[in-house]
Amino acid sequence: xFGVGFFLALAFALFAVGAFGxxxxxxxxxxxxxxxxxxxxxxxxxxxxxxYLGLASGHALVFFVVAxxxxxxxxxxxxxxxxxxxxxxxxxxxxxxxxx
Amino acid sequence: MGLRxxxxAVFAFGALAFALAVVSTRNTVYAALEFVAHLLCxxxxxxxxxxxxxxxxxxxxxxxxxxxLFLFAVMMLDIQETxxxxxxxxxxxxxxxLLLAALLFALLVFGADRFPAAALAPAAxxxxxxxxxxxxxxVARALFERGALVFEAVGVLLLTAxxxxxxxxxxxxxx
Amino acid sequence: xxxTVTVMGLLIFAAAVAANFAGxxxxxxxxxxxxxxxxxxxxxxxxxxxxxxxxxxxxxxxxLTAILFLIFDIEVVFLYPFITILRPELGVTGLWIMGxxxxxxxxxxxxxxxxxxxxxx
Numbered sequence: 154x155f156g157v158g159f160f161l162a163l164a165f166a167l168f169a170v171g172a173f174g175x176x177x178x179x180x181x182x183x184x185x186x187x188x189x190x191x192x193x194x195x196x197x198x199x200x201x202x203x204x205y206l207g208l209a210s211g212h213a214l215v216f217f218v219v220a221x222x223x224x225x226x227x228x229x230x231x232x233x234x235x236x237x238x239x240x241x242x243x244x245x246x247x248x249x250x251x252x253x
Numbered sequence: 254m255g256l257r258x259x260x261x262a263v264f265a266f267g268a269l270a271f272a273l274a275v276v277s278t279r280n281t282v283y284a285a286l287e288f289v290a291h292l293l294c295x296x297x298x299x300x301x302x303x304x305x306x307x308x309x310x311x312x313x314x315x316x317x318x319x320x321x322l323f324l325f326a327v328m329m330l331d332i333q334e335t336x337x338x339x340x341x342x343x344x345x346x347x348x349x350x351l352l353l354a355a356l357l358f359a360l361l362v363f364g365a366d367r368f369p370a371a372a373l374a375p376a377a378x379x380x381x382x383x384x385x386x387x388x389x390x391x392v393a394r395a396l397f398e399r400g401a402l403v404f405e406a407v408g409v410l411l412l413t414a415x416x417x418x419x420x421x422x423x424x425x426x427x428x
Numbered sequence: 429x430x431x432t433v434t435v436m437g438l439l440i441f442a443a444a445v446a447a448n449f450a451g452x453x454x455x456x457x458x459x460x461x462x463x464x465x466x467x468x469x470x471x472x473x474x475x476x477x478x479x480x481x482x483x484x485x486x487x488x489x490x491x492l493t494a495i496l497f498l499i500f501d502i503e504v505v506f507l508y509p510f511i512t513i514l515r516p517e518l519g520v521t522g523l524w525i526m527g528x529x530x531x532x533x534x535x536x537x538x539x540x541x542x543x544x545x546x547x548x549x
Contacts, residue, residue: 255435256440258441260443263443267445285482297442300435300439301436301439302452305435306436306508313501313505314502314505317501318497318498318501319444322491325486325491325494326491328486329486329488329491348503390509390513392526393509393510393512393513394513394517396510397509397513397518397522398517398518400429401525404506404525405525405529405532407502407506407527408529409532411499411502411532412532412533412535412536414495414499415496415537415540416536416539418491418492419492419539419545420518422488422491422545423544
């Protein structure tokens with residue numbers, strides 16, 4: 154039952170849940186967490202396939218993904234905080250500054 | 254059903270359940286804590302999937318550092334003002350998003366199913382040590398022998414992140 | 429595989445603790461009497477009356493410190509697998525690889541220091 158297919162299905166389900174969260178939530182922080190969830194589902198798929206194929210390079214890839222995610226979170230949260238400082242409002246539906 | 258299977262089932266269920274909790278909780282702080290639980294479940298899964306180094310990485314970096322950053326951000330944005338009255342989009346959008354997410358899941362499963370099985374054949378001969386044996390050394394080889402250039406690029410990326418955050422936060426400190 | 433077996437005990441323990449917590453909270457929610465009044469709903473502040481809201485805003489300096497922590501956390505995480513193969517396999521080349529990485533990160537630290545990101549007033 155717990156073959157590579159199970160973990161791939163779990164990763165796909167987590168990816169779908171994350172996408173659903175990004176589409177439905179209004180709080181930018183929760184949307185950001187959902188994006189992280191999609192990152193993590195990719196990592197889970199990499200780990201499962203690494204084990205199945207007996208290769209360690211997937212693990213190295215996960216290392217890089219986590220490092221990139223850390224940099225992304227640092228800058229992304231900084232941007233959210235900066236927006237909040239100027240707008241006093243973090244409802245994403247009200248952020249129309251960039252509208253053409 | 255052995256012990257390992259029971260643990261896999263528990264933590265796989267936990268990962269999915271906490272993920273659903275994150276998207277359905279109104280309070281941002283609760284969502285962040287449920288996300289930590291989700292990440293810990295994933296770390297346990299990594300350990301069970303012969304990736305102990307990644308399990309530790311997940312706990313140290315994701316659950317430890319990244320989520321602390323999230324909680325700081327939650328506390329810096331005054332939660333009481335963040336539009337508590339509507340944590341979700343309208344019902345129409347929620348239904349549409351549900352449909353889209355289901356489609357996405359179906360598409361991924363369909364795509365993985367159509368993937369040629371020959372490309373997914375285990376590379377290691379049966380009986381050869383898997384990823385679990387000497388895990389740290391094997392990951393280190395992949396990281397620093399073949400991935401050395403990527404590793405340096407990650408260093409530059411982290412430098413960029415530090416400078417960017419500094420510029421954004423510093424402007425705030427000055428006024 | 430050896431690690432998997434070792435860590436299994438820890439994971440069983442974690443699952444058991446989670447089940448125990450959930451069970452205790454659930455049991456006390458079901459069985460316990462619930463008598464709410466306004467005094468009980470107040471936040472407890474060492475017996476004195478609560479002053480001000482509980483949601484206080486943190487200063488952005490904490491965020492800068494946390495960013496520094498995050499960056500160097502990543503660095504340490506990369507150092508650990510590096511050390512395991514430095515002597516037997518990488519040798520001097522490895523020192524150059526890690527030296528360049530560390531130099532880049534120290535440059536970031538120096539920048540933050542120069543711009544006053546570490547001053548606390």
